[in-house]
Amino acid sequence: MKFTKTVKLAFESIMSNKLRSFLTMLGIIIGVGAVIILVSIMDGVTGQVTDAFENFGMNNITVSITSRGSTRYVEPEDMYKIIDENPELFTYCTPNITLNATVKSNISSENERSTVTGIDETYDKINQLTTEQGRFLQFIDVDKMLKVCVIGTYYEQTFFERGKALGETIKINGEPFTIVGVLEEKADSSENSSDQCIYIPYTIASKMSWNSSIGSYTVTMADANNLETAKSVLQKELTEILGSSDFYKIIATQEILDELNSIIGTMKAALVCIAGISLLVGGIGIMNIMLVTVTERTREIGIRKSLGAKKKNILTQFVVEAATVSGVGGILGIVFGAVVSIIAGKLLDITIIPSFFAVALAFSVSVAIGIIFGYLPAKNAANLNPIDALRFE
Amino acid sequence: MDKKPLVEFENIYKIYKMGDSEVRALDGVSFSVFEGEFVVIIGQSGSGKSTCMNIIGCLDVPTEGTYLLKGTDVSKLTDDEQAEIRNKTLGFIFQQYNLLPKLNILDNVKLPLMYKGLKESEQNERAMEALERVGIADKYHHKPSQLSGGQQQRASIARALAGSPSVILADEPTGALDSKTSAEVIEFLITLNSQGNTIILITHDNSIAARAKRVIRIYDGKITYDGPPSNDAIIRSTVLTQKEATV
């Protein structure tokens, strides 16, 4: 009860000199605001990166063949064999061929430059794609090299009307392809989103590409925990086929994500350190103003002591006052930081998740700063000699 | 008297060293004050009255000598123990009232009760009681700056009374008041004394000294008179003051 009263008194003292209190708090406001902004934006970026990777499939391993043009190749059959022989490690495998092609629909004259991906019928399972209309590519399409394709909602909406694309034809580098399926919307159907995609059988793609060899395969692991074993099996087999481990690269999605997360984590730590310095400066500002306050209120301290205030009463009063100033500064900083992060999130098109942890931490740190930096001035006040304090003018 | 004295000064010195010279604000003072007394301390400006009062009030410490308050040697107490004595045993009335300007009258009067650690409800009750005794209970929610000097001094008296101290110390409580208001304040202190409160009062006003039971006169840090306020003492004091002035 006495404590709430002390806090109330501290509030009155803040309100009685608004400009000065605000300037005192400014360091804390900026410091806390910076921490909140940085943490939320970094969290948003991390979230976006993670989401992007989840689209790729976290169990996936990409095998890139770099020996193209040499005498040895890795044929799809070689890869399928490795997968079939290790069912405890691998579930699916698809070749990947990317074509940069001009794409055009049969009902409009507009051309689009686009990436067309040649894959096999397991690709939808590997990358967790769902077909919304029609069907995905099938074994027979790949085997018989049929000119069929599956498109994302971006093309459905750009070339046709929603729901009207099935059975229509698009021309890829002049070759007509029948649309047999439309994928479920993954992003927002906009350009450059994951909805801008066209999939065709890799057998056709390989024929259409300037270089008919297949440069990359995506393999799905049965269990992500067996990453090391899976990699070593792939290494062994591929080295055997290609003659050297220099002719291919194996990269697991997981590893890239881990690496990115660790880079982001380091950046976050560095930025928070910088924000921490401004909190420190804010703390020194509070100490400075509290020292001034103690001098200004020497007489008040003398009066309180003459009425029986003990050292701890005076100490508590001034420490609570400093903590209240910095706590209020912290709250203002949190509000400021949250507003700026939300605006920044809108501008940068990132989903900003308000981090409860960052808010709680920022608030506790600012109160702690008040206590730490308020302690010395409060101690000075508590140690004043009653008669000297009373006589002070 | 077989009673133990409340306040007991034994050969108290207070010496301020200012570079080479030294000021003997109190130069070997000894006296005792018993419960229920009304003691008036007089003496010319700079004679050491306030210094004496501050030592009685445990606000200051003597350079030499022993001060026993209720039989306890104050110099042997820690700062916090002295604070507790100020809170429980002493009530101060200052010339400049010394109310906290940001608190209202009620909160000001509650301060000593708060430091006693009483419950909020009891603090309110006792503070209002004290304000009623000095007759400004209706002004309890006013800030000190909204009151007249006399009302502020009443509030500070209420604050001194609220903790029911054994001794009330008043250093020129009427110094800033007009003669009518100061007469009221003195009348009130006399009433308090008749109700059993021990009062030690510093004043320059001989008419007030004349109404005390006992007058202590200090000159240059020494006690030159201690006894009943016979006309003699007062007149002598005035005469002496003139003499002193020429010395």
Ligand SMILES: Nc1ncnc2c1ncn2[C@@H]1O[C@H](COP(=O)(O)OP(=O)(O)OP(=O)(O)O)[C@@H](O)[C@H]1O
């Ligand atoms: N802190 C101090 N430092 C040095 N000298 C002091 C100090 N306080 C008081 N004195 C000196 O001690 C002497 C006594 O002062 P004191 O305040 O007790 O006088 P007083 O009798 O109360 O006078 P007045 O009637 O004017 O209030 C004075 O000469 C004063 O200058």
Ligand SMILES: [Mg+2]
């Ligand atoms: Mg004085």
